[in-house]
Amino acid sequence: MTIKMNLNADMAEGFGAYDIGDDSGILKIIGSANIACGFHAGDPLIMRRVVAEAKQNGVTIGVHPGFNDLWGFGRRRIDTRPDDLESMVAYQIGALQAMAAFSDVKVTHLKPHGALNNMAAESSEYALAIGRAIKAVDSSIIYVALAGSEMEKAGRKLGLRVAVEGFCDRQYDDDGNLTSRKIPGSVLKVTSRNGKKIPCKVHSLCVHGDEPTGVATAKAVREALEKAGVKLVPLTEMPLD
Amino acid sequence: MTIKMNLNADMAEGFGAYDIGDDSGILKIIGSANIACGFHAGDPLIMRRVVAEAKQNGVTIGVHPGFNDLWGFGRRRIDTRPDDLESMVAYQIGALQAMAAFSDVKVTHLKPHGALNNMAAESSEYALAIGRAIKAVDSSIIYVALAGSEMEKAGRKLGLRVAVEGFCDRQYDDDGNLTSRKIPGSVLKVTSRNGKKIPCKVHSLCVHGDEPTGVATAKAVREALEKAGVKLVPLTEMPLD
Amino acid sequence: MTIKMNLNADMAEGFGAYDIGDDSGILKIIGSANIACGFHAGDPLIMRRVVAEAKQNGVTIGVHPGFNDLWGFGRRRIDTRPDDLESMVAYQIGALQAMAAFSDVKVTHLKPHGALNNMAAESSEYALAIGRAIKAVDSSIIYVALAGSEMEKAGRKLGLRVAVEGFCDRQYDDDGNLTSRKIPGSVLKVTSRNGKKIPCKVHSLCVHGDEPTGVATAKAVREALEKAGVKLVPLTEMPLD
Amino acid sequence: MTIKMNLNADMAEGFGAYDIGDDSGILKIIGSANIACGFHAGDPLIMRRVVAEAKQNGVTIGVHPGFNDLWGFGRRRIDTRPDDLESMVAYQIGALQAMAAFSDVKVTHLKPHGALNNMAAESSEYALAIGRAIKAVDSSIIYVALAGSEMEKAGRKLGLRVAVEGFCDRQYDDDGNLTSRKIPGSVLKVTSRNGKKIPCKVHSLCVHGDEPTGVATAKAVREALEKAGVKLVPLTEMPLD
Numbered sequence A, B, C, D: 001m002t003i004k005m006n007l008n009a010d011m012a013e014g015f016g017a018y019d020i021g022d023d024s025g026i027l028k029i030i031g032s033a034n035i036a037c038g039f040h041a042g043d044p045l046i047m048r049r050v051v052a053e054a055k056q057n058g059v060t061i062g063v064h065p066g067f068n069d070l071w072g073f074g075r076r077r078i079d080t081r082p083d084d085l086e087s088m089v090a091y092q093i094g095a096l097q098a099m100a101a102f103s104d105v106k107v108t109h110l111k112p113h114g115a116l117n118n119m120a121a122e123s124s125e126y127a128l129a130i131g132r133a134i135k136a137v138d139s140s141i142i143y144v145a146l147a148g149s150e151m152e153k154a155g156r157k158l159g160l161r162v163a164v165e166g167f168c169d170r171q172y173d174d175d176g177n178l179t180s181r182k183i184p185g186s187v188l189k190v191t192s193r194n195g196k197k198i199p200c201k202v203h204s205l206c207v208h209g210d211e212p213t214g215v216a217t218a219k220a221v222r223e224a225l226e227k228a229g230v231k232l233v234p235l236t237e238m239p240l241d
Helices: A023-027 A044-056 A082-101 A114-122 A124-137 A150-157 A214-227 B023-027 B044-056 B082-101 B114-122 B124-137 B150-157 B214-227 C023-027 C044-056 C082-101 C114-122 C124-137 C150-157 C214-227 D023-027 D044-056 D082-101 D114-122 D124-137 D150-157 D214-227
Strands: A004-011 A032-036 A060-064 A107-110 A142-146 A162-167 A204-207 B004-011 B032-036 B060-064 B107-110 B142-146 B162-167 B204-207 C004-011 C032-036 C060-064 C107-110 C142-146 C162-167 C178-180 C204-207 D004-011 D032-036 D060-064 D107-110 D142-146 D162-167 D204-207
Touching: A004 A023, A004 A060, A004 A214, A023 A044, A023 A214, A032 A044, A032 A107, A044 A060, A044 A082, A044 B082, A060 A082, A082 A107, A082 A124, A082 B044, A082 B082, A082 B124, A114 A124, A114 A142, A114 A150, A124 A142, A124 A150, A124 B082, A142 A150, A150 A162, A204 A214, B004 B023, B004 B060, B004 B214, B023 B044, B023 B214, B032 B044, B032 B107, B044 B060, B044 B082, B060 B082, B082 B107, B082 B124, B114 B124, B114 B142, B114 B150, B124 B142, B124 B150, B142 B150, B150 B162, B204 B214, C004 C023, C004 C060, C004 C214, C023 C044, C023 C214, C032 C044, C032 C107, C044 C060, C044 C082, C044 D082, C060 C082, C082 C107, C082 C124, C082 D044, C082 D082, C082 D124, C114 C124, C114 C142, C114 C150, C124 C142, C124 C150, C124 D082, C142 C150, C150 C162, C204 C214, D004 D023, D004 D060, D004 D214, D023 D044, D023 D214, D032 D044, D032 D107, D044 D060, D044 D082, D060 D082, D082 D107, D082 D124, D114 D124, D114 D142, D114 D150, D124 D142, D124 D150, D142 D150, D150 D162, D204 D214
Parallel strands: A004 A032, A004 A204, A032 A060, A060 A107, A107 A142, A142 A162, A162 A204, B004 B032, B004 B204, B032 B060, B060 B107, B107 B142, B142 B162, B162 B204, C004 C032, C004 C204, C032 C060, C060 C107, C107 C142, C142 C162, C162 C204, D004 D032, D004 D204, D032 D060, D060 D107, D107 D142, D142 D162, D162 D204
Antiparallel strands: none
């Protein structure tokens, strides 16, 4: 039996005259792209262009919603009412759906960005608010949730399709939390830094394109997985139970 | 035969803690609401709330896209490349569609805001860019175009449904352009300030809620039309040829 | 001996087409105005206009810096690095100094806004960052600090002039923290809701203009103080030890 | 007699996580830096950092005000009321003065950015509005004005110190207007593309750091000037008549 795995990366995080990350380079490696939607980064032009390029590369696209904090690039924790968050995430989903219409592709997943991702991993209120936004706008959208996080629980509770995410370039503690940015010995069986095997099933691994060595690292991950016989696919082709 | 007419108004133009206009008052009078979408005004919360309230009042909703100029409230002319504009308008359509999903209603029309409306009335490049955005995201959306404007031509050229708009509280020059904010003698047969009848068919009249006397004026217009036997309907019920 | 007291209020919190609060009404009551500087609210035009009007009313002006969060009106806690905060506050001081130049008045105090004020009251890092900004730009600016807060300590540690602030429309707990928005029996001797006298010296009391009853409440406070023989003065005329 | 010349460049045009241009490279070449102030680009952190680095390089600093259009990077023409513009420019001057206080340096010149520079070159209303902002905040600030532009006239009319600017990498038409981006035969005697000598006195030449070849071109210009015996100095050391 072929083991399948998805690689995802954050994309389209420029704004106006500003560029960041190597979108074209990463799109050749991954299966699914998380598109910034104009709140923490991104704008209509970049969204549209990256969606088109993703399609050309056979890469599926997802919403990458963040806090409305362009200056902070969505990396600052902002105390937001969950109901407000729900509306803000829905807005970003719709915006990307419209940009995707130009390429006649569907938005098939959602993964929160930066501080929002961190907060939603810990807070069921945030995790549920994001899930409710998905449910309201398009309940077929896959909720990409950090393994063992409140997002995973919220997604299941709301009856959404959930893709469990791990980081291929991060090490885990025994409790399943991320510790550092080193590549673990094995990406498929998650092993804590003390050697303990953590029983988590991972559907998608996140690679980073905004760091100088991003594309090279991502490429190495892809090649290692392929050498190990893993088939890399878009999220839409992953068996999500 | 019953004459039908639509009244539209700009709505949801607050932002965060800021309120402007009497949305609830105007929603009791009009048939179709133009919802600001976060560029010149508006935010996800207000959009969602006003869409819900519009539904309760039997009012259809439309996109009210503007320049990305919150400070200027979309009233400053900004030199924008038509292709950029196309993407920006599409983004705003999608954002509203998502907010409309919470109320399970459809976005059925689009009318540009402020300086964008003025520029698109004069420039075929702008008018076409807006029309292409509609066509890409949802070609069933009605393009609300100032009578005789480049928008009207662009909408027809692109094969879109066009609703011709007049202003019930504005006077016209002989060439069909707006001159002042007075109510003309007749709203159905547009008469220039020199008494000339302008051969324009109007499907929708714009009333303003953001001015102090907005609701009262709008109410007077509505009552005058009803007294004259005109049936006021949402844009979706207007015969658009 | 005449007892002196200062009344301060937040001002100039509109933005572009948006208005909020009754600046003109409040300026007739207070001695010192906290001017929003374009981050959480405010813009160059409103700043300039309110500074001019403050001068006409004999009201001194101060910086009212907030987080760069217009949508949240500076009311959302944003996790910001203290060094970044220092630069952001300095920027806002300079901006107001420039707008004050049009009226040939000096910026004489600073009081943080909303969530920043709350965070700086609790965090010495934030309180010191704000103090360092004052020190770098104009060390004669009075740091308005909530009684007993980390801001009061930071101001003294940095050798700045500190004005201790209380709220005339709020009740205190025994530990000196605010509990509700009721007017306490006495504004000069702060009494907790359990009747305990809290040993805090207050130089300035904050009144609110952005609530519907703001001006009326502020007026009542002013009249009560004057009836009690208290002389209301600008912050610059308060003895700050 | 030694001929003096100033080289200026636009700087500090990043924003938050976004970088643009090679500030450090250009600061080794120029005499005066135009610092973006948070409207079209720039933020308090970058302003402060670049001011400090300019000081280390013996480079004087100036305000580089732009339209409030981060997305458009200040390159879109925005129809703005001159009075509004006056306040917006003053605000940016003050903001930079505060950031300069951290390095204990003075803001000594001002040069508008992008579309604002183009509009102020053509419109006396805009040019005067900018000049009035300088006059109100610090009348000793040098107004850097394109040779023969409305800015040059406005500056002289208002009694400001004016530095006349040319572009060392641009060719001129016979009427003194810029035509292309070629380096003219002589930067000191401006020669039109038809060989006509244009009687304009230039105090400062603009080099560009945001283009890929910016630093190399700027270095070549500097070396050519020095080889020709020209002494390169900060704007403050230029004889401005």
